[in-house]
Amino acid sequence: MLHIYNTLTKKKEEFIPLDPPNVKMYMCGPTVYDYFHIGNARSFIMADILRRYLIYKGFKVTFAMNLTDIDDKIIKKSIEEKIDTIAVTQKYINAFMEDVIKLKIKRADIYPKATEHIEDIINMIRTLQNKGLAYNKNGNVFYNVSKYEQYGKLSGKNLDELESGSRIEVNEEKENPLDFALWKKAKEGEPFWESPWGKGRPGWHIECSAMSCKHFGETFDIHAGGNDLIFPHHENEIAQSEGANSKPFVKYWVHFGFLNINDEKMSKSLGNFFTAREVLNRYSAEVIRMFFAQAYYRGPLNFSDDLLSSAEKGLEKINNLVFRINNELVNPKQGTNPDFNIEYYRQSFEKAMDEDLNTSQAVAVIFDFVRDVNRIIAENKALDNSFFLFIKEFLTATAEEVLGILSFDTxxxxxxxxxxxxxxxxxxxxxxxxxxxxxxxxxxxxxxxxxxxxxxxxxxxxxxxxxx
Ligand SMILES: [Zn+2]
Known part of the structure; x- marks a missing residue:
């Protein structure tokens, strides 16, 4: 049985989907105004491993990742690059898809775009307004946080703590500093849509609530994202969705840890900011995935060339065996079929993954497996073809299809x-x-x-x- 840490309940819970074997999994995707960085890649890859493991366990997973294609940053970029916002978002959606493929991340089943869900967004804001949870100030619509009693339940903080502890955008129109924009009035020259509150565009948080509801319904199984999204983004999503629908929003909240670069926080001003595609120029997708898989997904992780190189060396040992297996299978031979308890490794792999996605232990199992197989190969002069098929099947199901750290593709x-x-x-x-x-x-x-x-x-x- 898979157990997974749920940020909402703050404990590890047995994973039981709402409608087995179906699993609906939603993850916050990129705002498409730039290439995504290696810290984002960590979240995307670890979510991909979770999704692949659910499939391994026999669940039927539908995975949605939204694309935020209207935002202040997109408008700013369109002014800088002197192209319209659609050209900006198309460019970076294409780049995003290229990088996702290169990182061997499975494509999402659905990539909903904010600009294609304006009607759903407007409807949800109207519901919130009708329920007294939102108010309109001169064409800007805000969520009234003080009206939603459970605000703070995901981040585990009350309103006073949140107000004093967070950097909140100052806006004179807000009744309470924690209130956040659901609908933003269009400024001169900005892209806009017509709405009951005048010309404007949606705020960021409402997109995820409206789009997940549209594709997955009022309640679904897993919502994933980086740790940095817990507050305010995911807290706000809960307030909007549960406020509008009066139903529980998400059963399991899964969050991924930060990635530091050479023991410092990644930032453009420190000059230690790497996009995923820059890192892909130096290391293969398998090495990058191996590096992430060797750490606990919820904890912080440090990124350095030394650590990547050591992941690369480790992977080389596994790849040597992959190479050997491929060679043996090209020239099938008959020989001894050694007594090898593959079930032991399969169970160890599953036990590790079931324990809150302990991928680093799962990788250790793969290393043990490779070491033990190498010993058998060294001890036996002629091994039967069926033995190589047998070990290939295990590595394919675990290291290739779940972790994505190797490929039998010649x-x-x-x-x-x-x-x-x-x-x-x-x-x-x-x-x-x-x-x-x-x-x-x-x-x-x-x-x-x-x-x-x-x-x-x-x-x-x-x-x-x-x-x-
Ligand atoms: Zn989101």
Whole structure:
């Protein structure tokens, strides 16, 4: 039985969906005005692993991730780039989809966009207004937090604590500093929609309430997101959805921890801000996923090249076995079929994952498995083909399909071997230069060039790029 930590109840709970085996899972997606950063990638990947594990357990998961395609930041970007907001959002939705595919994150079943749900949003705001939970001030509509008694139940704080402890946007039109905008009046030149309160656009929080209700109904199973969204975003979602529908909103709230960079908070001003695509230029998706899977999803995690390199080295051990299995299966042989208790590893893997998604323990099980299989291979001269099929089946079901840290696809293996070979040749060339054998160093560079591989020397070392 899967147990998962529920931020709402603040304890680990047995996972029982509302309508088994169906599971409805919603995750807050990006505001599409820029590339997403590696901290977001951590949340997306860990949610992907949770979703994949639910599928492994036989649940039928419908996964929705919203795209916030109207927002102050999008308007600002459209002014900076001198293109309209639709061009901004299309550009970054495309980039988002590319990065998601590269990170091996399964596509969502539904990607609802805010701008395609304006009517649903307006209807929900009207319901809140009719129930006395929202008020209109000169075309801006605010949620009246003091009218919703349970406000603060997710973040575990009362109104006084929240007021004194949070940075709240100052706005003279609000009756209470914690009140938040449901509908924003359009300023000159801004995109707008017609509404009962005049021209304007939705606030951010109401989008998730309206869109999740539209696609999943009033109550659904899992709502996921980064820790930073607990307050105010998710607290506000609860106030809106439960306020409007008078029904429980979400059964399990799942939150992912922060990612620090070299022990500091990631920020553009500190210059330690990395987009997922920048990191993907240096490490494969499998290495990035392995790195995240080796940490507890709720805790903070530090990102550094040393830690990524060690994830890469660990993965190499697993990939060597994958490579061996593929080679054996190309030339099927008959031989001994050793006594190997694969059920033990399967149960250990499931036990780890069932215990609040303990992916780091699950990865440790995979390492044990690889070590023990390697020992059997070393001890037996000729192993039967069925043995390799058997171990491939286990690795496919667990490490490939749940964790997404390896691939039996031979194309991908050859590309990682290719990279290793080029790195090896670069090392040989560096040695040649050290021994002042410049003619050999130049020959290596020129020969690689004829193969379409360009070496680039810099004070930090030599890198390569492929030209096709
Ligand atoms: Zn949301």
């Amino acid at each position: 194309d991908q293996i050859s590309s990682s071997i290719e990279k290793e070979l080029i790195d090896l040749i670069i090392t040989i060339r560096i040695d040649a230069k050290k021994q002042k054998n410049f003619s050999l160093a130049d020959k290596i560079r020129d020969d690689l060039k004829t193969l379409g591989i360009i070496l680039e020397d810099s004070p930090n070392g030599t890198t390569f790029k492929k030209v096709t």
